[in-house]
Amino acid sequence: MTAALSSISPLICLGAAAVLVMLLVALRRAYTGMAALTLVGLGAAFSTLPLMVDSNPHRLFFLMLNGYTAFYAGLLILASAACVAFTFSYLKEFERNREEFFILMLLATLGATVLAAADHFATFFLGFELLSVSLYSLTAFPSMTQGHIEAAVKYLVPASVSSAFLLFGMALIYAWSGEMSISRIGHELRAAHIHADYQWMVAGLAMIVVAMGFKLALAPFHLWTPDVYQGAPAPVTAFIATVSKGAVVAMLLRLFTPAEIQTGSTLFWVFGFMAALSMIAGNLLALFQENVKRILAYSSIAHSGYILVAFLAGGARAIEAVSFYLITYFLATLGSFGVVSALSTPGMERENLDDYRGLARQNPFLAAVFTLMVLSLAGLPLTAGFIGKFYLTLAGVGAALWPLVIILALTSAMGLYYYLRILVALFVLAPSGGDRRPKPPLSFSNAFVLTLLAVLLFWIGVMPAPVLNLVRAMVG
Amino acid sequence: MNILFYMASIVAVIATLMVILEFNPVHALLYLIVSLLSLAVIFFLLGAPFAAALEVIIYAGAIMVLFVFVVMMLNLGPRSADEERSWHPARVWFGPFLLSAALLAELLFVLRGGGGAGFGEVSPEEVGIALFGPYLLATELASMLLLSGLIGAYHLGRGYGEARRHEPGPVEESTP
Numbered sequence: 001m002t003a004a005l006s007s008i009s010p011l012i013c014l015g016a017a018a019v020l021v022m023l024l025v026a027l028r029r030a031y032t033g034m035a036a037l038t039l040v041g042l043g044a045a046f047s048t049l050p051l052m053v054d055s056n057p058h059r060l061f062f063l064m065l066n067g068y069t070a071f072y073a074g075l076l077i078l079a080s081a082a083c084v085a086f087t088f089s090y091l092k093e094f095e096r097n098r099e100e101f102f103i104l105m106l107l108a109t110l111g112a113t114v115l116a117a118a119d120h121f122a123t124f125f126l127g128f129e130l131l132s133v134s135l136y137s138l139t140a141f142p143s144m145t146q147g148h149i150e151a152a153v154k155y156l157v158p159a160s161v162s163s164a165f166l167l168f169g170m171a172l173i174y175a176w177s178g179e180m181s182i183s184r185i186g187h188e189l190r191a192a193h194i195h196a197d198y199q200w201m202v203a204g205l206a207m208i209v210v211a212m213g214f215k216l217a218l219a220p221f222h223l224w225t226p227d228v229y230q231g232a233p234a235p236v237t238a239f240i241a242t243v244s245k246g247a248v249v250a251m252l253l254r255l256f257t258p259a260e261i262q263t264g265s266t267l268f269w270v271f272g273f274m275a276a277l278s279m280i281a282g283n284l285l286a287l288f289q290e291n292v293k294r295i296l297a298y299s300s301i302a303h304s305g306y307i308l309v310a311f312l313a314g315g316a317r318a319i320e321a322v323s324f325y326l327i328t329y330f331l332a333t334l335g336s337f338g339v340v341s342a343l344s345t346p347g348m349e350r351e352n353l354d355d356y357r358g359l360a361r362q363n364p365f366l367a368a369v370f371t372l373m374v375l376s377l378a379g380l381p382l383t384a385g386f387i388g389k390f391y392l393t394l395a396g397v398g399a400a401l402w403p404l405v406i407i408l409a410l411t412s413a414m415g416l417y418y419y420l421r422i423l424v425a426l427f428v429l430a431p432s433g434g435d436r437r438p439k440p441p442l443s444f445s446n447a448f449v450l451t452l453l454a455v456l457l458f459w460i461g462v463m464p465a466p467v468l469n470l471v472r473a474m475v476g
Numbered sequence: 477m478n479i480l481f482y483m484a485s486i487v488a489v490i491a492t493l494m495v496i497l498e499f500n501p502v503h504a505l506l507y508l509i510v511s512l513l514s515l516a517v518i519f520f521l522l523g524a525p526f527a528a529a530l531e532v533i534i535y536a537g538a539i540m541v542l543f544v545f546v547v548m549m550l551n552l553g554p555r556s557a558d559e560e561r562s563w564h565p566a567r568v569w570f571g572p573f574l575l576s577a578a579l580l581a582e583l584l585f586v587l588r589g590g591g592g593a594g595f596g597e598v599s600p601e602e603v604g605i606a607l608f609g610p611y612l613l614a615t616e617l618a619s620m621l622l623l624s625g626l627i628g629a630y631h632l633g634r635g636y637g638e639a640r641r642h643e644p645g646p647v648e649e650s651t652p
Contacts, residue, residue, distance in 0.1 A: 008613070015620055022627070061613035100631045107624040114617060126617040133621060137628025 007055030007065050009048040010073055011113060017041020018106035025099045035088045038102040042081045042109065049074050052117075053474075062120030064183065064254065071323065071474035072116040072250040075330060079242045080109040082334045082449050086235040086341040089443035094142060094346050101141055108134035108239065112247035121170045121180040124251065128166060128211070131244055132159045138239070139232040142346035151231025158224045162214035169207030176200035182251075186258030189267075202266060208255075209270060215248040216304045217297075219277040226289075229297035234341030234349060237293060241300050241333045246326055249307060253319055261314055263399075271312050276407050278305030283411040286418045293351045295418055296336055299377055302415060303329055309408055310392040313399035316476055321395040323475045324468060328376065328388035328460060335373035335453040339366050342446040356425045363442065367426045369450045376457050378419040379412055384460035480582055481521050487575045488514035494571060501547045505540065506572045510579070512536040517579050520586065526600040 005012065020041070021034050052073065055065035063069070084105055091098045111130025118124040136159070140152030170180075179185050189201070213221040229237045261267045282302030289295045307329075310321040343350040343359075343366065350356070360367035376385035389412065396405040460467050491511035498504035512535045519528035607615045 011613075015616070018620070018623070022623070062610075063613070097631060097634065100627050103627050104624060107620055107627075110617075110620060111624075122611065122614045123617070126614055126621060130617060130621045130624060133628065134624045137624070137632060140632055143632060 003056075004060050006048075006051050007060060008063065009051050010045040010077070011110060011117075013041055013045035013048060014077075014106055014110040014113060017044070018103050018110065021099065021103050021106065025103070029097070029099055031092075031098060032088075034099045034102050035084065038084050038106060039081055041106060042077050042084065045109075045113075046074055046077045046081075049077075059119055062123045062181075063114070063117040064119035065117065067474040067476075068254075068319075069117040069250075071471070072246065073113045075327065076112045076116060076243050076246055077109060079246065079330050079334060080105060080112075080239065082338065082453070083235050083239045083243070085445045085449045086238060086338050088445050090233065090235050090341050090344065091142075091346065092443070096142075101138065104134045104138050104141070105239070108138065109243065112243045115247040116250035118251060119182050119254075121174065121182070124182065125163075125167060125170065127247070128215075129163060131247065132163060135159075135236070135240060135244065138236045139228065141236065142233055144347045147231040147349075148233070151228045154224050154231070155228045158214060158221075162211040162221075165207045165214075166211035169204040169211065172200055172204030172207065176204065182255055183258060186255055189256075189259035205267070206270070212248050212252055213274060216245055216252070216307075217278075217301050218274045218304050218308070219281040219301060220274075222278065222281065222301045225301055226285075226294045226297040229300070230291055230293045230351065233346060234293070234337055234344050237296075238334055238337035238341065241296070241337065242330045245300070245304065246330065249322065249326060252311065253322060256311070257314070257319060261312065263401075268312065271308055272401075272404060275305045275308035275312065275404055278302060278308070279407050279411040280305075283415045283418075286415065289418070290353050291351050292340060292353060292356060292422060293337075293349070295353075295422065296333070296340075296377075299415065299418070300333065302411060303333075303377075305411075306389065306392055306408055309401060309404045310395040312401060312404065313395040315399075317398060318395050319475050320468075320471055321391040324464075324471045325388040325392050327467065327471070328384035328457070331453050331457045331460070332373045332376040332383075332385055335369060335450060335457065336377065338446065338450050338453065339370040339373070342366060342442060342450070353421065353425045356422070357428055359425075360427045361429070365447070366442065366450070369454045370426060371423055372454050372457055374419045374422050376461070378416050382458070382461045384457045384464070387461060387464045480586065481518065483578060483582055484514045484517040484521065487511075487578055488518065491572070491575050502544065505544050505547060506569070507575075508543075509536050509540050510572045510575045512540065513576060514579055517582055520583070523597045526598060526603050 017038060021037055025034060049070045052065050052070045053067050058064060058066050084102065087101055091101060108131050111127045111134060114123055115127030115131060118127050136152055136156050139155050140148050142148055173185060174180055177185060177188050179188060210221060217225040228240065232240065278301050282298045282305060286295050286298035289298065307322055307325060310318050310325065340351065372383065376383035379385045379389040393405055393408060396408065488511050491507045491514060494507040495504045495511060498507060512531060516528040516531040519531055
């Protein structure tokens with residue numbers, strides 16, 4: 001029992017940190033202390049990840065504990081730590097209760113980690129719900145403007161519908177196969193089409209894909225994305241765009257990799273259609289936006305589409321490409337929403353393109369970081385985004401997914417336009433009359449995390465080998 | 477055996493449809509209770525009397541009573557007396573009554589030994605052993621899920637109250 005508990009100690013750390021913060025908040029509200037404790041909890045969870053890798057047996061408590069899980073759990077925990085750091089200065093001037101934010105963040109991270117580790121429908125669903133339920137409250141957290149509430153409702157309704165879909169899909173698959181273990185279902189999937197009553201499985205899978213497509217913001221399930229990204233507080237937007245997505249990607253790979261989706265099968269068409277539609281819709285719709293958060297939202301829809309291209313390529317190479325791409329996507333997305341959050345307060349999000357005019361003169365550091373992040377999202381050379389996209393394309397070409405690869409290339413080129421619009425806004429002069437808004441000073445925590453993200457982004461862009469080897473060793 | 481299941485299912489589907497189609501929230505809640513009761517009957521038929529009992533006690537009992545109270549409190553106002561009167565006509569309660577009567581008839585039939593589950597019965601003891609044996613982590617995660625909901629409800633409920641006290645007028649978009 002002790003050995004079993006030690007191999008899930010990252011989860012225990014996250015849960016214990018949440019409960020500890022809650023109990024301490026009941027005694028005394030110490031904002032800085034609680035933020036520090038949250039980071040300590042996340043750090044403890046991260047440092048116990050090796051125990052997860054060494055776990056023997058690999059299946060415990062309906063979780064799959066191996067290098068793959070540890071890799072994704074580590075990625076999610078680090079991303080969450082960055083979001084906590086952004087939150088710290090974002091909520092600094094907030095006058096109402098703010099310590100609850102950290103409790104919810106820890107619980108959401110716990111949910112995401114469980115989702116990434118789940119090997120059973122029970123843990124899958126619980127992780128999914130824990131993530132969603134914490135995010136509802138996080139989205140509405142400041143409730144300073146109608147926008148927060150509106151975003152929370154717009155997230156709540158589709159998210160609960162997608163949970164219902166997920167549950168129904170699980171029920172159908174269980175009814176058909178009598179199986180709740182994710183890895184065994186994956187293997188059943190490979191042989192499933194020889195059975196006559198295969199349609200039960202297809203119906204169940206379709207429902208699960210709908211639920212996952214919702215969380216991944218894949219077209220045609222993306223309609224909530226821009227509104228929620230815009231209305232949510234900037235650190236929460238960063239969390240939704242990275243942690244929530246990353247956990248579902250981990251689950252998607254775990255569920256469908258053993259199925260070995262063949263070119264031309266039903267699943268292939270479904271995912272191929274969603275990938276193509278996401279790339280096209282995301283990049284096209286982003287062209288018409290005047291709001292930075294909405295542009296980034298549409299860009300994240302497009303990025304989900306890119307990820308699906310490599311996912312469809314299948315095999316070990318695909319898992320590597322997707323995992324590596326996810327690192328680069330996490331860095332750039334966290335960085336860009338980090339800049340937005342550094343410039344925003346709960347009552348006043350700085351989100352319109354016009355608000356960013358002249359930023360290069362006002363705050364050269366933030367403008368430089370933002371430039372690097374946007375270039376990486378666009379996939380230009382010397383940034384991590386380029387290497388990531390290169391591997392995605394390579395995986396796609398290796399599996400001869402020509403239509404998808406061509407769409408990827410064309411839509412990426414199209415995407416340059418709106419990424420460049422952000423850059424142009426940063427470097428043009430501020431409109432006459434100057435900036436009307438007070439600019440919050442750059443806090444140490446924000447500066448530290450943003451510098452770290454920028455350095456990593458550049459380092460991976462120039463020298464990807466160490467990170468690639470790490471990904472290969474953990475995920476392969 | 478199957479016919480009992482289908483009857484309960486039809487009741488569940490009709491009641492749930494009525495929840496969505498009813499305009500009056502209290503009427504909708506009445507149907508929701510019937511829908512939950514029919515689920516309890518289905519659980520019972522499947523050989524899970526413990527789950528059925530929990531469904532009745534927790535959902536149809538505690539939570540629904542809470543819902544009904546909240547909705548009735550929200551409806552307080554000058555119109556409430558008229559509404560109270562309008563709740564009484566027979567057509568309001570006749571639908572839920574009919575559906576629950578079907579369920580009751582079914583339940584009595586089953587209790588008199590009219591049909592076993594066909595599967596083994598799951599006793600409360602077995603449920604407990606499963607929850608604190610193989611499903612230990614899942615149980616703990618469920619408690620974390622409740623914690624998350626609780627904290628969210630506490631924070632958001634509280635935040636609104638303060639906002640309303642500080643701002644006398646209706647909340648407006650804070651665009652300068």
